[in-house]
Amino acid sequence: MKKVVMYTSDTCTYCVSAKEYFAENNISYEEKNVKEPTNRKELMAMGIMSVPVIKIDEETVIGFNKEEIESLLSK
Numbered sequence: 001m002k003k004v005v006m007y008t009s010d011t012c013t014y015c016v017s018a019k020e021y022f023a024e025n026n027i028s029y030e031e032k033n034v035k036e037p038t039n040r041k042e043l044m045a046m047g048i049m050s051v052p053v054i055k056i057d058e059e060t061v062i063g064f065n066k067e068e069i070e071s072l073l074s075k
Contacts (some may be wrong), residue, residue, distance in 0.1 A: 004029035007053040
């Protein structure tokens, strides 16, 4: 099974859509909300300043790109 980590914020509508998509498709993931300083620092260390960011194994998807997520999950 692929390891999925999603960086989110409480005010991000795309984050909500991504979480709903994962729930509907029974995809388990680890959520890292950027309100936690450690999670925010991890994201900034990657040079990214927006959410959602979805890591699937070693691949990173910036934003909620359903086609790219499906492609990475099916590999």
